[in-house]
Amino acid sequence: MRTVTTRTRNDPKEENSCTAPWLKQKPDGTLPLMRTAPLRLALATLALLLCARAAIAATLPLPVLPAGPVEMRVAYAVNPRLPRMDAQQLAIALEAMQRAVQEHFGIELRFAPVKEVTIASLFDTIPPARRAKALKESYDFKSGRGNRAELDRAFARGFRTGVEPLEEMIAFARPHTGAIEPATFEVFGARTAALQLERVERWRTRLALDGDPAIDSQPFNEFPMWLALGYGDVPFELVLTNQLIAGVENVLPAVHTAVRGGYSNGLTTYNRLSRYGTVSVWSTYAFTGNDAQLVQWRGGETYTREEAAQLAGLSGAHEIGHQLLHVLHPFGQPACLMSPVPMFSYREWAGKLSAGQCPVGSNPAMRPGVYKFNY
Numbered sequence: 001m002r003t004v005t006t007r008t009r010n011d012p013k014e015e016n017s018c019t020a021p022w023l024k025q026k027p028d029g030t031l032p033l034m035r036t037a038p039l040r041l042a043l044a045t046l047a048l049l050l051c052a053r054a055a056i057a058a059t060l061p062l063p064v065l066p067a068g069p070v071e072m073r074v075a076y077a078v079n080p081r082l083p084r085m086d087a088q089q090l091a092i093a094l095e096a097m098q099r100a101v102q103e104h105f106g107i108e109l110r111f112a113p114v115k116e117v118t119i120a121s122l123f124d125t126i127p128p129a130r131r132a133k134a135l136k137e138s139y140d141f142k143s144g145r146g147n148r149a150e151l152d153r154a155f156a157r158g159f160r161t162g163v164e165p166l167e168e169m170i171a172f173a174r175p176h177t178g179a180i181e182p183a184t185f186e187v188f189g190a191r192t193a194a195l196q197l198e199r200v201e202r203w204r205t206r207l208a209l210d211g212d213p214a215i216d217s218q219p220f221n222e223f224p225m226w227l228a229l230g231y232g233d234v235p236f237e238l239v240l241t242n243q244l245i246a247g248v249e250n251v252l253p254a255v256h257t258a259v260r261g262g263y264s265n266g267l268t269t270y271n272r273l274s275r276y277g278t279v280s281v282w283s284t285y286a287f288t289g290n291d292a293q294l295v296q297w298r299g300g301e302t303y304t305r306e307e308a309a310q311l312a313g314l315s316g317a318h319e320i321g322h323q324l325l326h327v328l329h330p331f332g333q334p335a336c337l338m339s340p341v342p343m344f345s346y347r348e349w350a351g352k353l354s355a356g357q358c359p360v361g362s363n364p365a366m367r368p369g370v371y372k373f374n375y
Contacts, residue, residue, distance in 0.1 A: 060373040062326050063276040069110035070324065071275070072237040077119045079220055081208040083288045084242040089309035090114055093240070093284070096313030101320050104337040104355045109320070111238070119220050119243055125232030126225070134224035139248040141200055142215070151197075151250060156189030158253040163371070168331040169255040172342070176259045192258040196248055199261025203246040206293070214244050222247050223257075223264055230271030230279050230375075237274050237323070240316070244285045256329075256340040265315065265341065268322040270375035278373060280319035286344055287312040299345040311346040326373065328365035333358060338366065 074094070078084055085093065098109045126134070140146040159169065170180050170188060177191045203221075206214040215221045220243050229239070246263040257264055265286065271279035286294065287308040295302055303311065321327050321338050330336045334349075335357035341349045361367050 058374050060270065060277040060326075060375065062369045063324055065107065065324060069108045071110045071112065073112045073235060074114045074238045074240065075122075075234075075236045076114050076116045077122055077239050077241040077243065078116060079119050079241075079243045081210055081212075081216075082214060082242050082244060082285065083209065085240075085284050085288060085309060085312070087114075089305060090240065092306060092309035093313035093316065096310045097317045097320065098313075100314045100317035100337060104317065104353075104358075105321060105325060105360055107320075107324060114240075115236075119241065120218075122229060122232065122234060122239075123219070123225060125234070126228050127231055130228045130231045131225070134222065134228040135219060137224040137249055137251045138219070138222045139250050141197060141248045142204075142217075146248070148197075151193050151248070152186075152190040154189075154250040155193040155253040156185045158251065159189055159192075159255075160185040164255075164329060164331065172331050173255050173259060189253070192253065192255060193248075196253075196258040196262045199259075200246060200248055202261050202293075203244065203263060206244065215246065221245055223249050223262075223267070224251060226264075226267055226281055227252075227269045229281070230269055230274070233273065234271055234279055235273045236279060237271075237276060238320075239279055239281045240284060241281060242284050242288070245281075245283050256342065260343060266319045268319050268373075270373060276323055278323045280316075280323045282312070282316035282319055284308075284312050287346070294344070297344045299343070299348065301345055301347050303347075307347075311350060314350055315341060315346055322371060325360065325368045326371040327360070327368060328371050330358070330363055330365035333363065333365075336366065 076085075076090060094111050094114075098111070101107050101109050123131075139151055159166065166183065166185060166188065170177075170183055173188075173192060173195075174180075177195055180188050180191060204213060204215055208214045208216075219225045223245060226245060244263075245267075246261065248262050254264075263286070264283070266280065266282035268278050268280045270277065286297075287303065290302045318337055318340075327338055330339050333339050334352040335354040337353055337355070337358070358366065364370065
């Protein structure tokens with residue numbers, strides 16, 4: 001349930017787009033000679049104005065929705081090594097998502113037939129420069145060679161520049177982190193980074209259908225790779241996947257992700273080919289198993305195949321709220337569909353929802369457009 005608020009435009013074609021060609025350094029590191037100081041000042045001012053315009057243009061506007069049904073193209077991105085939902089379960093999940101979006105947001109969804117694709121084929125369309133950037137943003141917990149001090153700083157920096165109040169995040173994390181003293185971004189960032197690093201090891205013990213680790217050398221589990229998806233060829237508004245998305249990142253920390261050991265139920269991010277400017281990704285992985293480990297993490301909840309699909313669709317509607325309404329996370333408001341599932345007790349979370357108690361616009365986090373998608 002992570003979304004993107006601070007992505008910056010970084011298309012290879014746009015690198016250094018805010019550096020005016022007449023201000024670029026010469027090979028010796030000096031600026032080119034200009035005839036007059038006033039001219040240099042005027043050109044520098046013009047360059048700054050152009051940069052400001054570019055930054056503003058990189059914020060996605062709130063989608064203008066049609067009067068009728070909102071149509072969405074859907075993919076099911078599959079990792080053949082992991083458990084998956086069949087066509088009947090996917091249909092149940094999408095129906096549950098439609099009902100939830102209608103009930104909580106007053107929006108009617110219409111889904112195109114699901115197109116099944118491999119994760120590898122989607123990731124292959126990500127431009128090389130963007131792919132390299134995503135891999136750099138992924139903290140290397142697999143080999144243990146990540147820069148731990150920099151990770152603490154990245155978490156503190158990410159929380160500070162985010163839009164969610166520190167006191168609300170601390171309250172959300174307190175059952176897992178204990179008291180945060182002093183209540184600063186630095187202390188909170190270091191504590192949540194440590195928690196995520198500790199708990200991500202649980203996911204590394206998970207096995208795939210072939211008996212090998214579910215998290216392997218492929219980058220399919222890495223959150224920044226999914227963030228980069230929209231820079232490739234992804235003509236969808238919704239991507240369901242059976243992939244285990246869990247790791248540690250140097251960007252965009254999320255308190256609800258940290259307490260789950262780096263596991264992301266889903267995300268909403270920029271997509272150049274989407275009708276609404278973004279794509280929502282939702283993982284079915286945590287819903288499809290009833291092994292002892294998953295049941296323990298769910299607080300004892302076990303699901304039939306039908307209930308697993310219904311809960312996946314209901315909770316996945318959360319991401320549609322991010323995509324179509326640009327709303328935030330109302331922490332501490334269990335009636336709200338946009339309130340993140342604290343751990344994995346999806347049934348317990350669903351039982352507390354009430355559209356009547358949390359209508360759109362009822363609190364600051366639920367005001368359309370409060371979430372700023374920058375790309």
